[in-house]
Amino acid sequence: MLAARPIPNKAARVEEEGGRVVIYVKKAPGRRGRRVWRRIMPTRDERRFTLDPLGADCWRLCDGQRTVEEIVDRFAERHGLSFHESRVAVTGYLKQLIQRAILAIALATEGE
């Protein structure tokens, strides 16, 4: 897991709102019935996800180049945490971001 690389979803739209980071991600097209319903009752085709300041910092560190280990190290350095404290916090945020399709994970290949 430490060697994996979080890749941000290029389609995600990021806005800063009052010190918080808000990320908008396009919703999946969904089933046919729902598509028809949406035509009758239009709703936002984006999902909104607000990050607290620490989550926002974690998100900013995910530049597609850094590995999880590097992100954990940077996060620890910035917030005065030990490696494992930072690992618990960072992996918690990454899990949320992956579940919401804001991040994808590129697993390390052998020898990396």
Next chain:
Amino acid sequence: MNPARERPRPTATRLWIWRSLRLELPADWEMLQFTRRPERGRCAFADRYGFRLEFTWRNVPGPPDFERMMNDYAAQLRARKMPDVRRASAAKWPGVRGVEDGVETSRFGYYFDAESCIVEAVFLWRTEREPALERAVLKSIAEEPAGPDDARRWRAFGMDLFAPPGAGLEETRILPGEADLVFADPQGRSRLRARRIGLVDRWLTGDLGAWLRQARRRGRAQRERVWTDRGHTVFHIEGQGPDPGWRRLARGPTWWTSDAWRCPGDGRVYVRDEDLQRRRRPVESANPFGRRMVCAGCGALAP
């Protein structure tokens, strides 16, 4: 993680004291698992890539026959289809080593007389086994003598402290940036809560003294003091009660004290809250910082 790409281990070491047993480990090994029970328990330490050491203790009535124990143990491991199990010893600790679940493992045992307990140290060698490190760690494991008034010393999660006499570790809360340990005696006459809190700029907006006053102030006869020690500005507040009448009659009032400081070294806030039920005012230490609790990164308590 490919072991060849792992970072080199720092040369610095860190002292841990848990259940009156001390051990010195590489500075990047953190305690990720622990139990509080003094009779039987376990702590596990990991570096950034995985678990490195399991440390277990068990109270026994007298010294065991280690020779027989280790031979029996080696035989058990061989029976579990681990044919390469060998006897080993390091720094006077008898042991066995072999490959368990695909990981090279060395297990050592020792009996500690004053604590009447068997301690087992299990090293997990994800990379090549390091006999010098094994020896250094085993040599460092010892019983920690009791401090003033027979108080037990604990050194973990960045704090070095004396628990009240007779008090065991009752509650723990370990989160990223927050360690909270509560010690209490079985009769409920003394209680110590020791905290080390990080991410300070996220929760402390004003003055630390005002925060402590707001968090702790209760009862009556309050006194406040502020002093500086080794670059640490310590806020101290103390008072008495409130106590239900029956308890006050039976045991005397609750004398409470709180100290808080922000460490200039690691930027974290340390808080020490103590409640003591006594008929008389407890003897006040002239300077609690450095006598009952310090930041582990800044100093050590004198045993």
